[in-house]
Amino acid sequence: xxxxxxxxxxxxxxxxxxxxxxxxxxxxxxxxxxxxxxxxxxxxxxxxxxxxxxxxxxxxxxxxxxxxxxxxxxxxxxxxxxxxxxxxxxxxxxxxxxxxxxxxxxxxxxxxxxxxxxxxxxxxxxxxxxxxxxxxxxxxxxxxxxxxxxxxxxxxxxxxxxxxxxxxxxxxxxxxxxxxxxxxxxxxxxxxxxxxxxxxxxxxxxxxxxxxxxxxxxxxxxxxxxxxxxxxxxxxxxxxxxxxxxxxxxxxxxxxxxxxxxxxxxxxxxxxxxxxxxxxxxxxxxxxxxxxxxxxxxxxxxxx
Numbered sequence: 001x002x003x004x005x006x007x008x009x010x011x012x013x014x015x016x017x018x019x020x021x022x023x024x025x026x027x028x029x030x031x032x033x034x035x036x037x038x039x040x041x042x043x044x045x046x047x048x049x050x051x052x053x054x055x056x057x058x059x060x061x062x063x064x065x066x067x068x069x070x071x072x073x074x075x076x077x078x079x080x081x082x083x084x085x086x087x088x089x090x091x092x093x094x095x096x097x098x099x100x101x102x103x104x105x106x107x108x109x110x111x112x113x114x115x116x117x118x119x120x121x122x123x124x125x126x127x128x129x130x131x132x133x134x135x136x137x138x139x140x141x142x143x144x145x146x147x148x149x150x151x152x153x154x155x156x157x158x159x160x161x162x163x164x165x166x167x168x169x170x171x172x173x174x175x176x177x178x179x180x181x182x183x184x185x186x187x188x189x190x191x192x193x194x195x196x197x198x199x200x201x202x203x204x205x206x207x208x209x210x211x212x213x214x215x216x217x218x219x220x221x222x223x224x225x226x227x228x229x230x231x232x233x234x235x236x237x238x239x240x241x242x243x244x245x246x247x248x249x250x251x252x253x254x255x256x257x258x259x260x261x262x263x264x265x266x267x268x269x270x271x272x273x274x275x276x277x278x279x280x281x282x283x284x285x286x287x288x289x290x291x292x293x294x295x296x297x298x299x300x301x302x303x304x
Contacts (some may be wrong), residue, residue, distance in 0.1 A: 001021070001024045001025075001026065001072075001085065001087040001090050001091070002016075002024070002025045002026070002027055002090075002091045002093055002269045003026045003062070003090065003091070003093060003094060004023055004026070004027065004093035004095070005026070005027035005029075005031075005032035005034070005055070005090065006034070006035070006093060006095070007033065007034065007173075007175040007176075008093040009027075009091075009093035009094075009174060010025070010032055010033060010175060010177050010231050011046060011176050012091060012093065012108040013025045013048060013053045014047070014048050014051050014053060014073075014177050015016060015078075015181055016180065017048070017051045017052045017053045019052055020072060020132070021053075022052070022088065022197055023052065023053045023054065023199070024053075024054050024055075024056060024085060025048065025054065025055045025056065026056045026057075026059045026062065026076065026078075026279075027056070027057045027058075027059060027203065028057075028059055028060070029057065029058070029084070030057050030058050031045055031057055031134055032044060032045045032048065032055065032057070033045075033175060033181065035054065036175070036181055036183060036187070036236065037181075037183070038235040039220070039222075040181045040183075040219075040220070040222075040238040041181070042070075042241050043179065043218055043219060043220075043238050044175070044177050044179070044181050044183075044238070045180060046154045046218075047177060047178060047259060049264050050119035050178070050280060052219070054170055056076065056078040056083060057078065057079075057171075058078055058079050059076045059077070059078050060076065060077045060078075061076055061077045061218075062074070062075075062076040063075045063076070063208065064090060066217070067086065069073060070088075071086045071087060071088055072087050072090050073085075073086055074086070074087055074090070077151060079095070080143070091152065094181050096136065096142060098112075098113070098114075098116070098117030098118070098136060098137045098138070099137065099168075100112045100114065100117055100118060100137060100215070101114070108128050109127060109128045110126045110127055110128050110131055111126070111127040111204065112183075112289045116138075116177055117133075117136070117138050118133040118138040118167075118205075119138070120133050120136050120138045121163065122165045122167050123153070123163070123165050123166070124138070124150060124153050124154050124157065124166055126138075126261070127196065132157065132158050133154075134147060134150035135147035135151070135153045137148060139166075141171050141173070143171070143173055145171075145172075146169075146171050146173075149171075150166065150169075152164075152246050153169075157174035158247070161241050161254055165176070166234070167284035169232065170185065170250055170253045170254045171182060171184070172184035172246045172247070172249070172250045173190065174242060174246065176243070178240065179216070179218070179219050179239055179240050179242065180237075180238070180239065180241065180242035180243050181236070181237075181238050181242060182237045182238075182242035182243045182245065182246035183234075183235070183236050183237075183238070183246075184234060184235050184246055184249055184250050184253065185232070185233050185234030185235060185253060186198070186224055186225070186233045186234035186236055187224070187236060188200065188224065191224060193236065194227065195225070195228035196229055196233065197223050197229075198224040198225060198226060198233060198234075199224070199226075199227050199278045199283075199286070200222060200223070200224050200225075201222070201224075201225070201259070201282045202221070202222045202279075203214045203220060203221045203225050203276075203278045203282065204217075204219075204220045205218070205219045205220060205221070205239060205272065205275060205277045205281050206218075207278075208274055208275045208278070209268075209269070209270045209274075209279075210269075210271050210272045210274065211239070211272050211275070211287065213270065214240070216239065216240050216273070217274075218238075219234070219237070219238035219239040219240075219242070220236075220237075220238055220275075221236075221237045221239070221245070221275040221278075221279060222235060222237070222279075223235045223249065223259055223276075223279050225258075225259050225283065228282050229258070230258035230259040230260040230261075231256075231258055231259075232249065232252055232253050232259055233253075235249040237249075237275075239272055239275075240272075245272065245273050245275075245276060248262070248273065248276055249276065259279060259280050259283045260280060260283055260284055261280070262276060262279070262280040263277055263278075263279070263280015263281045263282075263284050264280065264281060265277065265282075
C-alpha cells in the first residue's frame, strides 16, 4: 500500500505494479496528482489503473494495525465505502520534513520551524545575515534541479555581492510515471487563484505524426499565455518524454520568448516536440481576426 498520490506515490506505485506487486494507492483528495492540471492527472490515473494499481481516492479515517503474521491491516473510508485490506508493506509518500533538528540553529540566530524549515528571504539569506540556505531545507520546490540553481544564487550572493533572487527562477518539474507529466509555471487553477487572465492552447498528441507512429497518442501539450499576448505563464505536457520537452518551455519563460516566436522556429519532423511548435501556430491563428481577414481579402483582390 502506498499512502499519498503525489509524484513519488504515483511513480513508485506504478513501478511496483510493473514489477508484479498488487498495489493499493490511497489519496485523501479526489484523483491523483492533486496539484497538477486535472486533464493531465486523469491520463496518469488511467495509466496507473491499466498497470494494475488500485486507487482509493477521497480516503478518510485511515487506520493501520500490525498483524501477528507480519502484515498490516488497513481500514479506511473511500467514496463512502468502508475498506479493509491486509498488505505486506506500507509506503508513506505524503511529503517530507526538513532536517533541522539537532543543528543548534538557535545559537546561530537562524530562525526555522519543524514544518517549513529554515526561514530565508528572496536572496536565500537567513535571519543571520552571514548564513545562507539552499535546497529542501528552505524551499517548497523539493527538486534536485531547484536545489542546484538555489545553490548558484547562494554562491553569487554570499561570495560575490550578488543580488540574485529566488523569485526570478523559472522552476519546471516532472512526474516520472509512464506517461510522464511535466509542468512549469501556472496552470488554469493557479492562474484563477492569482487573478491572472490567460488564454490556453492545447495540442493533442493524437494529431502529432511522430506520436502516432510511436503509438503514444493519449497525451497533450498545453501552454497558457497572458490574455491578449503571447507571453507564456505556464505549461503542462503529458507524454512519454514530457520532461525532455519541457526544457524548451522553461527556456522560453526564463528569457521572455513568446509563444509566437516558438511557432516561428523550425522543429525537426517527425518529432513529438513538434507539438510545441504547433501550439505556436495555434496562437498565430488567433491574430487572424475578422477585420484582418477582410483587409487580407481586399489586398489579395487588389494584387491579383
